[in-house]
Amino acid sequence: xxxxxxxxxxxxxxxxxxxxxxxxxxxxxxxxxxxxxxxxxxxxxxxxxxxxxxxxxxxxxxxxxxxxxxxxxxxxxxxxxxxxxxxxxxxxxxxxxxxxxxxxxxxxxxxxxxxxx
Amino acid sequence: xxxxxxxxxxxxxxxxxxxxxxxxxxxxxxxxxxxxxxxxxxxxxxxxxxxxxxxxxxxxxxxxxxxxxxxxxxxxxxxxxxxxxxxxxxxxxxxxxxxxxxxxxxxxxxxx
Numbered sequence: 283x284x285x286x287x288x289x290x291x292x293x294x295x296x297x298x299x300x301x302x303x304x305x306x307x308x309x310x311x312x313x314x315x316x317x318x319x320x321x322x323x324x325x326x327x328x329x330x331x332x333x334x335x336x337x338x339x340x341x342x343x344x345x346x347x348x349x350x351x352x353x354x355x356x357x358x359x360x361x362x363x364x365x366x367x368x369x370x371x372x373x374x375x376x377x378x379x380x381x382x383x384x385x386x387x388x389x390x391x392x393x394x395x396x397x398x399x
Numbered sequence: 400x401x402x403x404x405x406x407x408x409x410x411x412x413x414x415x416x417x418x419x420x421x422x423x424x425x426x427x428x429x430x431x432x433x434x435x436x437x438x439x440x441x442x443x444x445x446x447x448x449x450x451x452x453x454x455x456x457x458x459x460x461x462x463x464x465x466x467x468x469x470x471x472x473x474x475x476x477x478x479x480x481x482x483x484x485x486x487x488x489x490x491x492x493x494x495x496x497x498x499x500x501x502x503x504x505x506x507x508x509x510x511x
Contacts, residue, residue, distance in 0.1 A: 286441075315498060324501065324502070324503040324504060325442075325487065325501040325504075327498050327499075327500075330498050338498065373441055373442070375441075375442075387432075387444050387447070388442075388444070388499060389444075390434075390441035390442040390443070391441050392439075392440055392441045393440075393441050
């Protein structure tokens with residue numbers, strides 16, 4: 283398996299522009315997570331999905347952020363309009379819920395490094 | 400809410416043992432994880448431990464869990480320069496919520 287795939291790996295944009303980050307989870311995984319990593323705040327959970335349905339979006343910082351999962355193999359995280367404080371590395375992760383706790387190993391993608399000028 | 404804390408930095412010499420510590424507050428934590436992040440990469444699971452275990456060993460890695468004190472440690476024996484990375488402690492609780500709560504990460508620097 284190719285693992286969790288994220289694109290782009292790097293994104294540089296100007297303040298006010300729309301940014302779309304993409305994620306392809308591991309095939310067969312039914313949970314998908316979006317995290318943001320910054321020096322100041324560490325790793326923060328933004329939102330996660332189960333079977334394409336958003337379960338917890340309490341970590342989404344504000345209405346400028348939105349996430350969708352139109353099917354089991356694709357998710358997007360959109361920021362509109364982007365601001366310099368959104369600069370961070372955004373990670374996507376997925377797990378397969380086997381129904382047995384302890385096997386919820388989260389597999390992370392390589393991340394998208396976003397810079398908003 | 401849940402909180403996971405780690406020291407920020409650890410420096411050791413090659414060949415020595417490294418011990419990275421973590422404390423957590425959620426008494427319902429049932430699974431605790433150690434992840435490794437190398438520069439420019441995502442997080443990679445190193446090992447995990449169930450809360451009903453005190454210790455788990457996997458080759459050079461030893462995880463110790465003191466559930467009473469809510470303290471978790473990761474020992475790396477014979478530390479190598481390739482072990483230089485950021486190590487994250489994470490916990491999940493048995494509430495049906497699948498998300499993990501991560502610590503801030505400990506940067507391990509291995510000096511030759």
